Every structure is written in structure tokens, then in C-alpha cells.
Amino acid sequence: MNYWLVKSEPVKYSWEKFNKDGRTFWDGVRNYQARNNLREMKEGDLVLFYHSNEGKEVVGIAKVVKEFYQDPTTEDTNWCVVDLSPVETLKKPVTLEQIKADERLKDIGLVRQGRLSVMSLKPEEFDRVIELGS
Template identity: 60%
Template structure:
């Protein structure tokens, strides 16, 4: 199993939108590295849901329920893909970006090193620590 982090602006598509919907097609990604990360996601992989911009932090956990397929928002360009995600649980408390930056282990995450990337891998030790901090 692999671990990932996806970012979304809470005012545009936040955790509450996601859970109300029950399942999301993660579409509209137009960065090659993020696209490659979507392509690498496998059924059952765990995904940290991160609110960006406003009060940035990890707020929930999701799972991959459908692997990559062509992005329906880009029918004329087969380079872009989507995955489908379902919510698993909301964290008891958000793990804020400031906490992540301050932690010696988490400070090396792709989230810090490539802050503009919207879909990124997370190492197992980082994933476990974020879940602990969110309890």
C-alpha cells in the first residue's frame, strides 16, 4: 500500500463537500508530476486530505476506490487522468501546516519541499505521524 496527500481549497471543495458527496472524481489536475502521482495510485491506497490556502492543514483520510483513467474534463487531451476517492474519516483535530513544518520528520515532506504540488506521495512514517497528531 502507498500513501498520498491531495490538496484542495476548502472554499472550493473542502472536506465537508467531499463527505457530503461520498465519493469524488479527483479531476482537473494539470501538472505533470501530480498527474504521474495520480497514475501511480492503486486501489486501497490511503490519501491524506489537505486544506490549502485557508488554515492549511491535513483534515481527513480518504482511500482510492478507482485507479487512474482519462480525465473527463479533458476529453481532447488523453495525457490527463483522474482517480476516485472516498472519505474514510475526519481527523479529530487538523494537523496544521505550521505543525508539519516544525516537526523534524515531517519537515522533509514533499508538502514542504514542493509546496505548489497538488498530489504527492507520503512516506509511511510521515503518514503514521500525521494520523497520530490528528487524534
Template identity: 65%
Template sequence: MNHWLVKSEPSAYSWDDFVNEKRTFWNGVRNFQARNNLKAMKEGDLVFFYHSVNNPAVVGIAKVVREFYQDPTTDDANWVVVDLEPYQVLKHPVSLQKIKETPELQNIALIRQSRLSVMPLKKEEFDLILAMSE
């Protein structure tokens, strides 16, 4: 199993929106590195849901329930989506500030490539963020 983080501005699509819908396809990715990360996602992978911009924080966990396919919002074959379902709300959101203050997380893409919207995490990084939410 692989681990990931996806970012969304809560004013555009929040964790609450996601939970209410119960399932979504993760669309709007228009960066080739992020697209390649979507293509690498496998059914069953766990994905942190991160609210960006205002009060940036990891707020929940999603699960990949369908691997990549053509983004239905565009005819451009370069872009793909995956289907996600809510898996678990975090007990306490893990803020970007807390992540930045944690030495073991200094090399994650959230810090190094702050504009990347879909990124991989090592299992140890995922587990550490999850532990920080307790």
C-alpha cells in the same frame, strides 16, 4: 499500500463537500508530476485530504476506490483522475505550521514542493501526521 496527500482549496472543494458527495473523481490536476502520482495510486491506498490557502491543514483521510482513468473534464489524453471516497475525519486537523515544526516531516513534498497538488508520503510520515491528529 501506498500513502498520499491531495490538496484542495476549501472554497472550491472542501472536506465537507467530499463527505456529502460520498465519492468523487480527483480532477483538475494539470501538473505532470502530480499526474504521475495519480497514475501510481492503487485501489485501497490511503490519501490525506489537505485544505490549502486559508488555515492550511490535513483534515481527513480518503481511500482510493478506482485507479486512474481519463479525466472526463477534458479531451486531453495527458490528464487522468482517480476515484476517492471519504475514509476517516481526523479528530483534530494537523496544521501546516505543526507539520513545518516537526523535524521528521521536513523532507515531505508539502514542505519542499508547496505547489504540488498530489504527492506521495512514506508510511512513517503518514503515521506521524495521523498520530499528530489525536
């Protein structure tokens, strides 16, 4: 199993809307590194859902339910999507400040590559964020 983090601005697509929908395809990725990460996602992988810009916090856990395919919002074959479903809301959101202050998360992609919208996580990074949100 692999672990990931995806970002969404809550005004564009919030965790609450995601839970209401029950499933979505993760579109709008227009960065090659983030796109390559989407291509690496496998069915069953777990994903942290991060509210960017407003909130700046991890709010829930999702899972990959369909591996990458052509992004239906564009005819450009460079871009792909994966399908995600919500799994669980964190008991308490984990803020970017908490993540930055945690010695065990000093190398997490969210801090090192803050603008990347889809990133891989080490198992211990995923576990630590979940621990902080419990």
C-alpha cells in the same frame, strides 16, 4: 499499500462537501508530476486530504476506490483522475505550521514541494500526521 496527500482549496471542494458526496473523481490536475502521482495510485491506498490556501491543514483520510482513467472534464488525453472516498475526519486538523515544526516531517513533500497538488508520502510521514491529528 502506498500513501498520498491531495490538496483542495476548501472554497472549491471542501472535506465537508467530499463527505456529503461520499465519493468523487479527483480532477483538475494539470501538472505532470502530480498527474504521474495519480497514475501511481492503487485501489486501497490511503490519502491525506489537505485544505490549501485557506486553513492550510490536513483534515481527513480518504482512500483510492478506482485507479486512474481519462479525466472526464477534458478531451486532452494527457490528464487523468482517480476516484476517492472519505474514510475518517481527523479529531483535530494538522496545520502546515505543525508539520513544518515537526522534526520527523522535515522532508515531507508538503514542505519540499509546496505547490504540488498530489504527492506521495512515506509510511512514517503518513503515520506521524495521523498521530498529530489524534
